[in-house]
Amino acid sequence: MSEFIATSIAADATDIAKVNLLGLSPAKLAEWFASIGEKPFRATQMLKWIHQAGVTDFDQMTNISKDLRAKLVDLACIEPPKVMQQLDSADGTRKFLFEVPGGSAIETVFIPDGERGTLCVSSQVGCSLDCSFCATGKQGFNRDLSVAEIIGQVFIAAKSFGQLQPKGPRRVTNVVLMGMGEPLLNFDNVVDAMALMMDDNCYGISKRRVTLSTSGVVPALNRLGQYTDACLAISLHAPNDALRDQLVPINKKYPIALLLESAKRYIEGLPDTHRKMTIEYTLIDQVNDRPEHAYELAELLREVPVKINLIPFNPFNLSDYKRCSNNALNRFKQILVQAGYTTTVRTTRGDDIDAACGQLAGSVNDRTRRAERHRARAGQV
Numbered sequence: 563m564s565e566f567i568a569t570s571i572a573a574d575a576t577d578i579a580k581v582n583l584l585g586l587s588p589a590k591l592a593e594w595f596a597s598i599g600e601k602p603f604r605a606t607q608m609l610k611w612i613h614q615a616g617v618t619d620f621d622q623m624t625n626i627s628k629d630l631r632a633k634l635v636d637l638a639c640i641e642p643p644k645v646m647q648q649l650d651s652a653d654g655t656r657k658f659l660f661e662v663p664g665g666s667a668i669e670t671v672f673i674p675d676g677e678r679g680t681l682c683v684s685s686q687v688g689c690s691l692d693c694s695f696c697a698t699g700k701q702g703f704n705r706d707l708s709v710a711e712i713i714g715q716v717f718i719a720a721k722s723f724g725q726l727q728p729k730g731p732r733r734v735t736n737v738v739l740m741g742m743g744e745p746l747l748n749f750d751n752v753v754d755a756m757a758l759m760m761d762d763n764c765y766g767i768s769k770r771r772v773t774l775s776t777s778g779v780v781p782a783l784n785r786l787g788q789y790t791d792a793c794l795a796i797s798l799h800a801p802n803d804a805l806r807d808q809l810v811p812i813n814k815k816y817p818i819a820l821l822l823e824s825a826k827r828y829i830e831g832l833p834d835t836h837r838k839m840t841i842e843y844t845l846i847d848q849v850n851d852r853p854e855h856a857y858e859l860a861e862l863l864r865e866v867p868v869k870i871n872l873i874p875f876n877p878f879n880l881s882d883y884k885r886c887s888n889n890a891l892n893r894f895k896q897i898l899v900q901a902g903y904t905t906t907v908r909t910t911r912g913d914d915i916d917a918a919c920g921q922l923a924g925s926v927n928d929r930t931r932r933a934e935r936h937r938a939r940a941g942q943v
């Protein structure tokens with residue numbers, strides 16, 4: 563029996579904290595309705611009201627009886643995260659800053675590209691992994707986001723475009739878990755939120771359009787396939803362990819060979835064949851952008867089903883790294899293309915609102931004191 567059901571049964575309704583239905587996966591919502599003596603179809607109705615109609619007031623749920631609505635008001639709530647700021651870039655990119663109780667804020671970015679609209683979602687308040695090229699890492703870490711706070715980013719973004727209403731425009735077509743945080747370190751909540759993204763009674767986003775990006779938490783990646791069949795991206799950024807140890811410190815614990823082996827198992831275990839994982843490679847001037855790195859990367863990935871996404875580094879204060887030159891970028895790409903890899907370059911979007919890749923910083927009430935150390939090192943305190 564889940565914890566919330568045990569609590570519901572044990573306590574008087576007036577004593578318990580209300581359950582936020584926004585954050586219950588389809589399976590857990592059915593379980594919750596059963597725990598209050600209601601039929602499973604109530605869960606389907608509720609999912610549609612919340613995630614397809616954007617309704618947060620039980621009284622507006624016209625196909626639910628008055629008695630049940632009164633019961634829901636006593637026991638539950640539907641509470642999306644609070645938007646502190648919404649910024650629109652000249653190129654159509656939209657950035658949301660969400661308030662996180664406890665003095666932090668997280669960021670979510672919507673990037674339109676023709677028919678496609680990709681929402682980059684955060685999974686933690688800050689990040690504990692401290693990759694050397696990442697603005698989030700420099701902010702330290704506070705806590706994992708709840709399911710409601712993760713799916714709430716999709717809910718708010720879709721609602722802001724009028725998507726959650728009959729015949730509303732389908733603007734959020736893709737979701738990438740590439741915002742603040744390492745999704746596999748918040749495994750259970752991320753998996754539940756992805757289930758909501760993909761459920762046909764919710765957002766109905768195809769498994770080919772939801773991507774989890776990891777820097778390499780291998781034990782969690784090893785069990786991911788039991789819970790989802792979403793797409794996978796690996797935050798690689800280096801073609802060998804010596805260099806990756808410097809850029810992505812978790813590599814010291816789970817080196818490249820282990821990571822690629824685990825990722826390959828996940829991809830090969832998916833029910834549909836021919837899916838490839840995405841390799842993300844941030845190009846940093848004079849660090850990992852030389853031709854020998856490209857040749858080494860091509861060799862490393864020879865037996866792995868991948869497409870490669872090159873990301874020119876986006877500078878931020880607290881980092882001495884520089885963006886790679888266009889020449890280095892083109893040369894790097896050409897080597898990979900000639901080696902037979904589908905290789906794309908992520909164009910910088912939302913620069914005018916600090917929404918570019920690697921720049922998401924939010925505001926983290928740091929529990930690790932890492933942010934302080936980084937600022938001291940940069941001479942900012």
Ligand code: SF4
Nearest residue numbers: 689692693696699743
């Ligand atoms: S790149 Fe990802 S895993 Fe690394 S510090 Fe940034 S948010 Fe964390």
